[in-house]
Amino acid sequence: MKRIADSTVRRLSVYLRFLEGSSQRGLPTISSEELAAHGGTTSAQVRKDLSFFGSFGKRGLGYSVPELTSSLRDILGLGRAWKVAIVGAGKIGIALAQYDGFRSRGFHVVAVYDSDERKVGTRWDGMTVRHLSSMAADMAEYEPEIAVLAVPAEAAQEVAMGVVDAGFKAILNFAPTQLHVPPEVSVRSVNLALELEGLSYELSNRSR
């Protein structure tokens, strides 16, 4: 299969989210134009994005909402639930462990880890924080696939290597560091300070 641009995959997620909302409103079909208006893009872009994966629409009509919803879920690999382990039981880690937006979209938090003995054993949302050293042994039991890293920047690279060694093939990194991992491991980073700095740049250069 041809390599799909990151930007395309992101937009597919946006389309899907909107479709899941509009199907509740009972509309039978939707045009690329409508999808574009809500996703902040153009109709040509919508059609091109979808065309990488097949022909989902009917000419003159648009796309069947239930069919396209289902196709997008398939494309994005959301036809199944994914098991997530949170690594780092600090403020951000705990907030993520309790965040409903994960579970409701099929991402189930199955374990929370920390290396701080004082945090190990504390309970959050029915889950007990476990020590990082038990992660490798836990893999067989929980079979998590995605590791969410919410650890300090200084520890992030080392923790990432441990997570890769344990067998995770995907990492969502919240530490403000560039992670270096083997190519077979997928990484997405959410860097809050970096986003704020982007806004700072734009505010400072409003004049253009």
Place this chain on the structure above:
Amino acid sequence: MKRIADSTVRRLSVYLRFLEGSSQRGLPTISSEELAAHGGTTSAQVRKDLSFFGSFGKRGLGYSVPELTSSLRDILGLGRAWKVAIVGAGKIGIALAQYDGFRSRGFHVVAVYDSDERKVGTRWDGMTVRHLSSMAADMAEYEPEIAVLAVPAEAAQEVAMGVVDAGFKAILNFAPTQLHVPPEVSVRSVNLALELEGLSYELSNRSR
């Protein structure tokens, strides 16, 4: 000034973060090659990124760490502190309000808002949650510049409009929705579910 690509601004943030770390290790200069290795890019990219803003290096030598650090801070508008208001005192909002990574990089949380009366008045980290309706009146007192939206998806667009009306010119949006705001308002979005779906897509298509 010429329009600078988003990707360039992001990389500048990454370079800056690394420089702030390496200056503590006392290295006097750094080459584009070293900067690239840590930032996950190429030396040509580093030089091109910097060239949009001037000539900061010395041929044959590299870049002076303190000088480049200072220049990058200037470019990104970090020569001053920014005042941030958190809107939404749910789990994510509270975690963000307490997050040290903001303050330590010059982003000061000066107020937390919510529309839920039960949350109004509660205290976190020395700050009292205020009712959303008092935001416009508070602007004169606090003069916040950046609004961080941590509200449910259904409320996000409406809250965003209120924030724009109050006079904010920059929004960091954590709600999983595409916000529609006037062009003079800068928006960055952090969509956690979308990032996880990106990983889901990659895990499902590892074969390529």
Place this chain on the structure above:
DNA sequence: ACATGTGAACTGCTTCACAGCG
């Protein structure tokens, strides 16, 4: 008549490669 699907044109970011300067 209408909206999709798609090759072709275009735009803009990235990479190359080398002249220029310390």
Place this chain on the structure above:
DNA sequence: CGCTGTGAAGCAGTTCACATGT
């Protein structure tokens, strides 16, 4: 001689425009 700074080339993602199917 080494490393920057930068036009030029290359490439990837977006937009255009129209043939095609309903």
